[in-house]
Amino acid sequence: xxxxxxxxxxxxxxxxxxxxxxxxxxxxxxxxxxxxxxxxxxxxxxxxxxxxxxxxxxxxxxxxxxxxxxxxxxxxxxxxxxxxxxxxxxxxxxxxxxxxxxxxxxxxxxxxxxxxxxxxxxxxxxxxxxxxxxxxxxxxxxxxxxxxxx
Amino acid sequence: xxxxxxxxxxxxxxxxxxxxxxxxxxxxxxxxxxxxxxxxxxxxxxxxxxxxxxxxxxxxxxxxxxxxxxxxxxxxxxxxxxxxxxxxxxxxxxxxxxxxxxxxxxxxxxxxxxxxxxxxxxxxxxxxxxxxxxxxxxxxxxxxxxxxxxxxxxxxxxxxxxxxxxxxxxxxxxxxxxxxxxxxxxxxxxxxxxxxxxxxxxxxxxxxxxxxxxxxxxxxxxxxxxxxxxxxxxxxxxxxxxxxxxxxxxxxxxxxxxxxxxxxxxxxxxxxxxxxxxxxxxxxxxxxxxxxxxxxxxxxxxxxxxxxxxxxxxxxxxxxxxxxxxxxxxxxxxxxxxxxxxxxxxxxxxxxxxxxxxxxxxxxxxxxxxxxxxxxxxxxxxxxxxxxxxxxxxxxxxxxxxxxxxxxxxxxxxxxxxxxxxxxxxxxxxxxxxxxxxxxxxxxxxxxxxxxxxxxxxxxxxxxxxxxxxxxxxxxxxxxxxxxxxxxxxxxxxxxxxxxxxxxxxxxxxxxxxxxxxxxxxxxxxxxxxxxxxxxxxxxxxxxxxxxxxxxxxxxxxxxxxxxxxxxxxxxxxxxxxxxxxxxxxxxxxxxxxxxxxxxxxxxxxxxxxxxxxxxxxxxxxxxxxxxxxxxxxxxxxxxxxxxxxxxxxxxxxxxxxxxxxxxxxxxxxxxxxxxxxxxxxxxxxxxxxxxxxxxxxxxxxxxxxxxxxxxxxxxxxxxxxxxxxxxxxxxxxxxxxxxxxxxxxxxxxxxxxxxxxxx
Numbered sequence: 001x002x003x004x005x006x007x008x009x010x011x012x013x014x015x016x017x018x019x020x021x022x023x024x025x026x027x028x029x030x031x032x033x034x035x036x037x038x039x040x041x042x043x044x045x046x047x048x049x050x051x052x053x054x055x056x057x058x059x060x061x062x063x064x065x066x067x068x069x070x071x072x073x074x075x076x077x078x079x080x081x082x083x084x085x086x087x088x089x090x091x092x093x094x095x096x097x098x099x100x101x102x103x104x105x106x107x108x109x110x111x112x113x114x115x116x117x118x119x120x121x122x123x124x125x126x127x128x129x130x131x132x133x134x135x136x137x138x139x140x141x142x143x144x145x146x147x148x149x150x
Numbered sequence: 151x152x153x154x155x156x157x158x159x160x161x162x163x164x165x166x167x168x169x170x171x172x173x174x175x176x177x178x179x180x181x182x183x184x185x186x187x188x189x190x191x192x193x194x195x196x197x198x199x200x201x202x203x204x205x206x207x208x209x210x211x212x213x214x215x216x217x218x219x220x221x222x223x224x225x226x227x228x229x230x231x232x233x234x235x236x237x238x239x240x241x242x243x244x245x246x247x248x249x250x251x252x253x254x255x256x257x258x259x260x261x262x263x264x265x266x267x268x269x270x271x272x273x274x275x276x277x278x279x280x281x282x283x284x285x286x287x288x289x290x291x292x293x294x295x296x297x298x299x300x301x302x303x304x305x306x307x308x309x310x311x312x313x314x315x316x317x318x319x320x321x322x323x324x325x326x327x328x329x330x331x332x333x334x335x336x337x338x339x340x341x342x343x344x345x346x347x348x349x350x351x352x353x354x355x356x357x358x359x360x361x362x363x364x365x366x367x368x369x370x371x372x373x374x375x376x377x378x379x380x381x382x383x384x385x386x387x388x389x390x391x392x393x394x395x396x397x398x399x400x401x402x403x404x405x406x407x408x409x410x411x412x413x414x415x416x417x418x419x420x421x422x423x424x425x426x427x428x429x430x431x432x433x434x435x436x437x438x439x440x441x442x443x444x445x446x447x448x449x450x451x452x453x454x455x456x457x458x459x460x461x462x463x464x465x466x467x468x469x470x471x472x473x474x475x476x477x478x479x480x481x482x483x484x485x486x487x488x489x490x491x492x493x494x495x496x497x498x499x500x501x502x503x504x505x506x507x508x509x510x511x512x513x514x515x516x517x518x519x520x521x522x523x524x525x526x527x528x529x530x531x532x533x534x535x536x537x538x539x540x541x542x543x544x545x546x547x548x549x550x551x552x553x554x555x556x557x558x559x560x561x562x563x564x565x566x567x568x569x570x571x572x573x574x575x576x577x578x579x580x581x582x583x584x585x586x587x588x589x590x591x592x593x594x595x596x597x598x599x600x601x602x603x604x605x606x607x608x609x610x611x612x613x614x615x616x617x618x619x620x621x622x623x624x625x626x627x628x629x630x631x632x633x634x635x636x637x638x639x640x641x642x643x644x645x646x647x648x649x650x651x652x653x654x655x656x657x658x659x660x661x662x663x664x665x666x667x668x669x670x671x672x673x674x675x676x677x678x679x680x681x682x683x684x685x686x687x688x689x690x691x692x693x694x695x696x697x698x699x700x701x702x703x704x705x706x707x708x709x710x711x712x713x714x715x716x717x718x719x720x721x722x723x724x725x726x727x728x729x730x731x732x733x734x735x736x737x738x739x740x741x742x743x744x745x746x747x748x749x750x751x752x753x754x755x756x757x758x759x760x761x762x763x764x765x766x767x768x769x770x771x772x773x774x775x776x777x778x779x780x781x782x783x784x785x786x787x788x789x790x791x792x793x794x795x796x797x798x799x800x801x802x803x804x805x806x807x808x809x810x811x812x813x814x815x816x817x818x819x820x821x822x823x824x825x826x827x828x829x830x831x832x833x834x835x836x837x838x839x840x841x842x843x844x845x846x847x848x849x850x851x852x853x854x855x856x857x858x859x860x861x862x863x864x865x866x867x868x869x870x871x872x873x874x875x876x877x878x879x880x881x882x883x884x885x886x887x888x889x890x891x892x893x894x895x896x897x898x899x900x901x902x903x904x905x906x907x908x909x910x
Contacts, residue, residue, distance in 0.1 A: 071211030071289045089742060093260055093731075096573070096745050101209055101289075103572035103806065104846065112745075127722060127749050134720055134848045 069105070072098035076111055088119040106136035106145060113148040184388050187372060189395060196371075196404065197308060199530030199735060200301045203513055204294035205537040206577075206730070207256070207263075210270065211289045214277040215842045218247050220540045221270075225251065227295050227539055229431035229497065238436060239265040247272035254433070256293035259534070259731050259739045263291050295539055298510045300517070302527035305416045310530075311423035313403040315435055320422065320442040321402065322480030327446050327471050329363040330478060333398055337364040337389035364389040367405045411445060412452040419452075429457065431497035439485060440492035443471040457494050465494060507588030508581030509537050512708075512728045515594070520741070521732075530735035535728050536575035541568055541807075541840055545578045546585040548836035553583055553813070556828060562821060564813045564832060565592035567711040567726075568840075571808040573745055574715055574724030590816070597704035598814065601825065602662045602771075603790030603799045604683070604701040606717060606759055608671045609659050611682040613755040616882035621656040621758050622863040627666035632696040640696045642668045645791070645824070654863050656876065659762045660770030662789060664700055671699030685750040687712035687723045701790060710801055711810040717759060718786075718803040721751035753850045754879045760786055761877055761902070764845070767802070768901045774826045775802070778834035784845040785837065789825030796820055798828030805843030809833050847905050852880045855906045859888045869893030875902050 075098040082091035092115055099108045109132025116125035129148035136142040208216070208224050222244060230242040236252040243250045248271050255265030268287060271278045280287045301307055313321075325332050331339060339362050361369065368388040373381055392401060410418060411425035419428050422445055426434040430441050437445075447467035448455045457464035472486040481489075513535055517526060525531070549564050556562070560583070568578040581591035590596075612619040627650040631641040642664045644650070650663055658666035671679050676694045683692055689712070693703050708726065716723045724747040732741040763786035766772040771789040779785065787802020796818055801810040813828035815821060821828070849855075859866040860874040863884055867873065870890035 068211070068213055071209075071213065074288055089744075090260065092744060093742060097209075099745075100206075100570075100573060101211070101214075103570065104843070123748075124746060127747050130749060130753065131720060131722060131747070133850065135846075 068102040069107070072101045072105075072108070075101075076108070079111060079115070083115050083118055088115060091115050092119075104135045106132045106141055109135065110141065110144055113145065117148065181387070181391070184384070185391050185395075188388060188391050191371075192392070192396065192400075192404070197310070197407065198302055198306065198528035199310070200299040200307050201517075201526045201529070201531040201533055202296055203298040203300065203510060203533045203535060205297050205535060205539050207258070207291040207294040208540075209289065209291055210268075210277060210280055210287075212277055212280050212286070215275060216277065216540070217275045218244075218249075218272045221249060223543060224292065224295070224540060225249075228254075228293060229427075231431075236267060240432065240436070247278075251292075253290075254293045256291070257737055258291065259733045259737070259742075263293070294534065297506050297535070297537055297539070298513075299417070300514065300526040300533075301417060305418045306420050307417050307424060308407060308420040309423040309427065310407055311403075311421065311434055313399055313406065316406055316422065317435060317437065317442060319439055319475070319480055320434075320437070320446065321406075322478070323443055323446045323471055323475045324406075324449075325363075326474040326478035326480055328366070328449060332363055332402070335362055335364075337391075337393035338362055338386045343386075361385075362389065363405050364392055364401055367401060367408055368392060370408055370410065371404075409449055410452055411448050412456055429496055438489070438492065438495060439472075439481065440468065440489040441495050443475065443489060444468040444494060447471040457496055461494055468494075505586055506537065506539075506542060506579075507586070508591050508593055509535075509542070509576070509579045509728070511581065511588070511591050512576065512579060512594060513537075516728055531740070532733040533729060534731040534733065536570070536573075536577055536730055537728070538577040542578040542580075544840045545580050545809075545836050548832055548839065549580050549583065549585065552831045552835050556813075556823070556831065561815060562813055562823075562828075563592060563816050564811065564829075565596060565707045566809055566811040566832060566836070567593050567707050568807055568809045568836070569711060569715055569726060570806060571715050571718040571803055572806070574719070574727055574747070575730075576711075576726050576728045577807070592812065593707045596706055596812065596814075598706075598797045598812065598818075599703060599792045600701035600705045600710060601790035601792040601797060601799055602664075602667075602701060603710055603788055603801055603810075603825075604698070604703075604705075605659060605662065605667050606763065606788055607682045607686060607713065608667055608674065608679055608699055609655065609762065610686075610717070610751060610755055610759050611674050611678050612655065612670055613758045613879075614682075614752050616754070616879040619655060620878055620882040620884070621654065621761060621876045622858050622878075622884050623655040624652050624863050625655055625658050625666040625670055627651060627653050627658060627663045628669075630665055630669050630672075632668070632672060634696050642697070642700055654860060656762045656765060657860070660765040662766075662771045668696065668699045672696060682751075683713065685723065686716040687725075687750075701792065707810050707812045710799070710812075711808065714801045714803065714808055714810055716750065717756060717763075718808045719747065721749055721753050721756035722747040723750045724748075754853055757850055757853055758877060758879070760845075760847075761905075763788055763802070764901070764905070771824075771826055772800070772802070772830060774830050775834040775837070778831075778838040780838075782844070783838075783841070784847070785841070786845055787830075787833070789830060791824040794820035795823045795828075798823040798830075799825050800829035800833040802833060802837075803845065804837060804841035805845045807837065807841050809836060811836075849877065853877050854880055854883075856883050858884060859890075862886075862888060864888040866890055867892040869895045874900070875906055877906075 075094045079091040079094040082094065095108060095112050095115060102108065109128055113125045113129040113132065116128060125148050129145045132145045133142060136145050225242050230240050230251065233241045233243050236243045236250045239252050239254045241252045250267065250269050252267045253265055256263045266282050268280060268282045268290065270280050299307055342362065365385050368385050372388060373385060407421040409422070410420055412419045414428060419425050423434045425445050426432055426437050430437060444457060444464060447464065447470065454460065455464045455467045469490050472489050475481045476483050476486045513533060517533065545566055545568060549566060553562060553564055563583050564580065565582065566580045567576060569576050579593050581593045582589060629649060631639055634640045644664050645662070649665060653663060653666055676696065676698060679698060680692050680694055688709050690709060692698065695702060712726055715726060727743050729743050731739055731743070734740050764784065767775045767785055767787050772787050775785060775787065783804070785802055785804045787800060790797065790799030796814055798813040798821065799811070811829040811833040813823060813832065855875050855877045857866050857868050857873050858864060858876050859870065860872040864886045865884050866888040867890055870888060870893040873893070
C-alpha cells in the first residue's frame with residue numbers, strides 16, 4: 001500500500017505519454033487496462049491524475065501535497081489488526097473513518113470489501129468493490145477489487 | 151396494686167394508647183416510606199440525563215482541505231478562547247495562517263483523543279503542517295461541537311461531575327456561603343431552624359429557609375416547592391435519613407450536580423459542571439476563583455443574580471461570596487482582592503446549541519424510529535451525527551444571500567439538503583428561509599410536485615435497456631395527449647410551448663423537453679417508472695398517472711435527495727444517514743449506523759445518465775451554474791420547474807457533495823421563477839464555496855465512447871458536421887453511419903472531449 005505514490009508517478013507518466021502519442025484520440029478504460037484520467041481541474045488529491053494540458057487553477061499549491069494516506073494509514077493498520085482478531089465492527093468503524101478522510105481511495109474500498117468478506121457479508125463486499133472500481137488505479141488494484149465482484 | 155387500678159386505668163388510657171400506637175405506626179411507616187424513597191433513587195439512577203447531540207468531529211491532518219477561517223469558526227463554536235498564548239485546554243491563539251491550539255481532548259467511542267497543544271499552519275486552503283511537541287501528528291480530531299440535546303418535558307439538563315473533579319475552592323466557597331457547619335451537623339441545623347422560625351414568627355409567614363445543604367438537596371430533589379410546616383418537617387426527617395445512609399462526600403457531590411443555576415430558554419441549567427459550560431464555556435475544573443464565586447453566589451437566586459441579565463447585582467453577590475471565603479479561610483485576602491478586580495468572565499461566544507433546528511429535527515426523527523423518548527431523555531446517551539457546521543454555515547449564507555437577491559419582498563421559502571454521497575451522510579440542512587427558526591421543516595415535510603427533477607428516473611429506466619435505448623436514440627418531441635385515470639385528457643406542453651421534432655435522447659433530457667419525456671415514459675410503462683423511483687430510494691406515495699413522467703406527486707426535498715444520492719453514487723441506493731454512533735453514558739457503543747449500500751441500478755446506465763446530467767449544466771437548462779462555478783469544475787445536475795413556477799428545484803452533485811434545493815411559496819402560489827432562476831442559484835452559490843472535488847469521470851467496464859452525428863444519431867467521424875462524443879454501453883452503438891468519416895478537427899475542445907481524455 002506504500003507503493004501508491006510510486007505507482008502514481010508511473011501512472012502519470014503513462015498518461016502523459018498516452019496524451020502525446022495518441023493526440024486527439026480518446027484514452028479510455030478497456031477492461032483490465034489503465035483507467036481513464038480523472039478530470040479534476042481544481043483538485044489535486046493524490047488519488048486523482050491530472051490531465052497534462054489542464055490550465056492551472058489559481059489556488060493550486062505548487063509544492064507536492066502531503067498524501068492523505070499518511071493521515072489514515074494508521075487507521076488501516078489498526079483496522080487490519082481488528083479484523084485479524086475477529087473484531088469486524090471495530091475494523092469497519094475505523095475504515096469508515098478513513099473513508100470519510102479520503103472518500104475516493106480505492107485502497108480503502110478494497111479494505112472494506114475484504115472486511116465484509118471476512119465478516120461473511122458477501123453482498124456488501126460485492127457492492128463495495130463495485131463502487132471501489134470507480135476509483136481504482138492500476139491493474140493490480142482494479143483486479144483485486146474485481147475479484148470481489150464475482 | 152396494678153390489678154386494682156387496672157380497670158379504670160385501661161378505660162381512661164386505652165384510647166390514648168391506641169392513638170399513640172397508631173400514630174407511631176403511621177410515623178414508622180412514613181419513615182420507612184421516606185427511607186425507601188431515598189435509598190431507591192439516591193446515587194444510582196439519581197438523574198435523568200438528556201441525550202447530547204454532537205456534530206462530526208473535525209479531522210485534522212497535513213493536507214486536510216479546510217480554509218483557515220473555517221477552522222477559526224469551528225473553534226469559535228466549540229467555545230475555544232482566543233488568547234495570546236494557548237496554555238490550557240480550550241484555548242487558541244492565531245497569527246494569520248498559524249494556529250496554536252490547546253485541544254480539550256474527547257473520549258470518542260473507539261479511542262480517547264488526548265488534550266494537547268498543537269501547532270498548525272496552513273498552505274492556502276489546506277493544512278500545511280500539524281505538530282505537537284515538535285513532532286508531526288498524522289491524524290487527530292478536535293472535540294465535536296454539541297449541537298443540541300434531547301431534553302425531557304421538564305427541561306432539566308446537567309453534566310455530571312465527581313467531587314474530586316470540583317475545585318477545592320469552589321467547594322469551600324459553597325460551604326462558606328450556604329452551610330458553614332456542614333461537616334458538623336446531622337442533616338439539619340437547630341440554630342438555622344430556630345433563626346428561621348423566629349423570623350417567620352415575626353413576619354407571620356414562612357419565608358426564611360435556614361436550610362443546610364442536605365436539606366436543600368432533599369427539598370430540590372424530592373419535595374415540591376410549597377412552604378408548609380409539614381413539608382418542612384418531612385424535609386428535616388429526610389435530611390437526617392440521608393445523612394444516616396450516605397457520607398458527607400456523597401451528599402455534597404449530589405448537591406453539586408443537583409443545584410439549579412439558571413435557565414436557558416426551555417432548558418434548566420442544573421449542577422456546577424453544566425453551569426460552568428453555560429456561563430463561561432469552560433470546564434468546571436478550569437474555572438477561575440472569580441467565576442467559582444459567581445456560581446456559588448447564584449444559588450441564592452439564579453434569576454435574581456443572573457450575570458447575563460443583572461451583571462451588577464451578580465458582581466456584588468460574587469464579591470460577598472469572596473468575602474465569606476476569606477472569613478472562613480478558604481482563600482486569603484490577597485486572592486480575594488484579585489478575584490474582586492476581575493470582570494465577570496462570561497462566555498462571549500455565540501451559543502450554537504439548538505441553533506440548527508432543521509438538522510436536529512432530522513436526528514430526532516431517525517432516533518425515534520428505534521428509541522423510546524424516555525430513553526433519549528434519561529439515559530445520558532451521546533449521539534454522534536454527520537452534521538458539518540462549516541457546510542451548514544455556508545448553506546445558510548447562500549440561502550439568505552440568494553433569496554434576498556431574488557425576492558426582496560420576502561415571500562419565498564427555501565429548503566436544501568446536502569449529503570456527502572460517498573457515504574450517504576446528511577451534512578447540512580436548511581428547512582426554511584429563517585434558518586434558526588424551528589418551525590415548518592420544509593426539507594423533510596414540504597410535499598411538492600418535483601417537475602423535471604423526476605426525469606432522470608425515466609431516462610435511467612430507458613438506458614437500462616441498452617438493446618432498445620442509448621443516449622443517441624431518436625425521440626419525438628411532438629404533441630402528445632394521453633387519457634389518464636377517470637378519462638381525463640392529459641396534454642403536456644414544453645416550457646417554450648414549441649415542439650422540437652426529432653431529438654436525441656441526451657438532448658431531450660439536457661434541454662428538459664416535456665413532450666419527448668412524456669412519450670418516453672408512456673413507452674416504458676408507468677409501472678416501470680414507479681419501480682425505478684423505488685429502486686432509487688423514493689419512499690412514500692407515487693401516483694401512477696401519466697403526469698408522473700413530468701413530476702406529478704408530492705415529494706419532499708429529502709425524498710429527492712435520496713433519489714439523487716443513488717444517482718450520484720453510481721446506482722447504489724443508500725439510506726440517508728444523519729447518525730453515526732450512539733454511545734451510552736458509560737462510553738460504550740450502543741449502536742453504530744454502519745455504511746450500507748445496495749446496487750439497485752445498472753452501473754453502466756447510471757454512467758450514461760451522468761453524461762446527460764453533465765450536459766444539463768454545460769449546454770442545457772442548468773448552464774447558469776457556471777456563473778458561480780469555475781469553468782473547469784465538473785458537476786452534474788438537473789433543474790425542475792412546476793406549473794406557473796410554483797416550485798423551483800435544482801438537484802446536482804460535484805465529486806464530493808450532493809445538494810437538492812427547493813424554492814417556492816408555502817401557499818403554493820405562483821412565482822416568476824424557474825428551476826434555473828431560483829433553486830439553481832442557491833445550489834450553485836453554495837457549491838461554488840463548499841464543494842472541494844470536481845466530479846471525476848471513470849468509465850466502468852463495457853462502456854466505450856463513439857463519435858455520433860448529433861442530428862441523426864448516426865455514427866460519424868471526428869470533425870464531421872454535428873459531431874459529438876457520447877459514451878455507449880458496448881453493443882448499443884447506433885447501427886447506421888453517416889457518410890462523413892473524418893472532418894476538420896476543431897481547435898476548441900468541447901467539454902465532452904476532455905471528459906474522454908483527448909484534451910487537444
